[in-house]
Amino acid sequence: EAGVVQSPRYKIIEKKQPVAFWCNPISGHNTLYWYLQNLGQGPELLIRYENEEAVDDSQLPKDRFSAERLKGVDSTLKIQPAELGDSAVYLCASSLAGRGYEQYFGPGTRLTVT
Amino acid sequence: RKEVEQDPGPFNVPEGATVAFNCTYSNSASQSFFWYRQDCRKEPKLLMSVYSSGNEDGRFTAQLNRASQYISLLIRDSKLSDSATYLCVLSSNTGKLIFGQGTTLQVKP
Numbered sequence: 001e002a003g004v005v006q007s008p009r010y011k012i013i014e015k016k017q018p019v020a021f022w023c024n025p026i027s028g029h030n031t032l033y034w035y036l037q038n039l040g041q042g043p044e045l046l047i048r049y050e051n052e053e054a055v056d057d058s059q060l061p062k063d064r065f066s067a068e069r070l071k072g073v074d075s076t077l078k079i080q081p082a083e084l085g086d087s088a089v090y091l092c093a094s095s096l097a098g099r100g101y102e103q104y105f106g107p108g109t110r111l112t113v114t
Numbered sequence: 115r116k117e118v119e120q121d122p123g124p125f126n127v128p129e130g131a132t133v134a135f136n137c138t139y140s141n142s143a144s145q146s147f148f149w150y151r152q153d154c155r156k157e158p159k160l161l162m163s164v165y166s167s168g169n170e171d172g173r174f175t176a177q178l179n180r181a182s183q184y185i186s187l188l189i190r191d192s193k194l195s196d197s198a199t200y201l202c203v204l205s206s207n208t209g210k211l212i213f214g215q216g217t218t219l220q221v222k223p
Contacts, residue, residue, distance in 0.1 A: 040122065042201050042213030043158065056210060091157060100209045101146055105157035 002026070004106035006092050012112045018080035021109045025073070025094030032069060033103060034077050035091040043091055043105075049075065050097075082113045115140055118214035120202050126220045131192045135217045137202030138184045144212075146205040147178055147185050152216065153198045161187075161200070192221045 005024040025032050035043035048056040051072040069075040093103040120137045127133045147164040164176040164185050175188040202214035
């Protein structure tokens with residue numbers, strides 16, 4: 001069975017440029033998460049989707065970050081404009097309904113903003 | 115104060131050693147607890163859940179002390195392949211997972 005797929009794996013952009021990350025969760029997983037992980041820190045939740053509904057986006061910096069999961073399957077996270085402090089690994093995870101403790105993570109997108 | 119606190123380490127131990135990590139949490143309403151493992155430059159993966167009665171999975175033992183608000187992970191007979199970062203994780207009453215910063219373990223030959 002395929003795991004969580006993310007692309008791109010690496011992205012280098014200049015500050016003030018836009019960037020987008022894509023995630024395809026495990027088939028049948030209706031819950032999808034976007035996390036940010038800084039070096040030496042644990043993942044921090046940005047947004048959680050139950051199907052196509054964002055049920056927890058309290059940690060998403062809405063002035064520059066946006067996310068969508070239009071058909072309740074794959075999802076896109078966008079940053080516009082990017083800042084130097086956005087350099088981090090962006091992880092996508094998915095889980096079955098009712099099993100949010102068992103999250104399956106994708107390999108992440110390593111973003112460098114110069 | 116962080117919701118989940120861990121000693122980042124690194125813990126450097128020889129093969130075959132027993133090593134223990136502790137983690138403290140601040141929110142007494144936290145519902146469930148877990149340990150995730152993250153290899154260098156890889157994604158986190160669920161290692162095991164943590165129950166008040168304690169639970170064991172092979173060489174790994176996890177325990178929860180709700181009164182003192184800490185959880186622990188004990189690894190016996192350490193292997194080189196155990197080298198990784200171990201993330202202490204709690205689940206809030208809304209189901210949100212909150213990760214600690216992780217404790218790095220290096221097992222040396």
